[in-house]
Amino acid sequence: MNKQLILAIIVGAFIFIIGCKDDCEEPNTNCQGMYVFRDGNCQCPENSVDMGRYVCKEYSENNFWIQEGDPCLGQAYIFFGNTGKDIFDQNQQTIDMSWSIGEESGGIGGSYEKIDKIGNQYYLIYSSHNTIQHDLNEFKECVGEEYGFYDLELKIDLDWSTADVTYKFWNDSDTSIHVKKEWGPEFKAVYKSNTGPKER
Numbered sequence: 001m002n003k004q005l006i007l008a009i010i011v012g013a014f015i016f017i018i019g020c021k022d023d024c025e026e027p028n029t030n031c032q033g034m035y036v037f038r039d040g041n042c043q044c045p046e047n048s049v050d051m052g053r054y055v056c057k058e059y060s061e062n063n064f065w066i067q068e069g070d071p072c073l074g075q076a077y078i079f080f081g082n083t084g085k086d087i088f089d090q091n092q093q094t095i096d097m098s099w100s101i102g103e104e105s106g107g108i109g110g111s112y113e114k115i116d117k118i119g120n121q122y123y124l125i126y127s128s129h130n131t132i133q134h135d136l137n138e139f140k141e142c143v144g145e146e147y148g149f150y151d152l153e154l155k156i157d158l159d160w161s162t163a164d165v166t167y168k169f170w171n172d173s174d175t176s177i178h179v180k181k182e183w184g185p186e187f188k189a190v191y192k193s194n195t196g197p198k199e200r
Contacts, residue, residue: 033055034054059194064191076100079099080096094112101139107133125156126151129149132148142187152167161193166188
């Protein structure tokens with residue numbers, strides 16, 4: 001083997017080592033929570049959304065992400081059940097759901113809620129008398145500490161693709177009977193299922 005060939009091999013190896021210094025390092029395996037190392041950073045896996053606090057949620061036809069709405073709602077979401085088989089209970093009168101409760105708090109509300117089919121128009125879900133926990137900064141970006149409760153109304157297309165959502169904030173002006181309400185701000189939003197959250 002002549003000297004020129006040996007020199008060329010040495011120079012080529014040197015260039016490869018220098019060029020690979022940054023690209024060939026072992027990926028960072030110390031990502032927290034559900035984060036994985038991809039594209040040079042610790043972040044959620046592909047086809048999932050970052051819910052904050054190192055928690056990720058896979059896209060699903062049962063998950064709705066905000067597309068339009070007040071900025072204080074952040075990357076809002078609504079989750080229905082775990083799989084397509086357990087969205088409704090056996091009698092299909094209630095539905096398992098959870099939803100985000102503020103931009104910065106990263107909190108989740110939810111329970112089994114009554115669901116009605118309104119003719120051939122939409123499904124209606126109305127979650128009322130939800131208490132805002134101010135010590136957890138729930139909806140802090142929307143109403144601060146001015147209101148103590150909120151109602152949530154969802155009208156979902158029968159094809160289970162789009163939801164029109166209304167947040168209604170209120171105070172109980174007569175705590176003895178819990179009837180009279182002092183209504184506050186009202187925010188409307190549009191959600192779509194099985195899509196990533198809209199860049200906001």
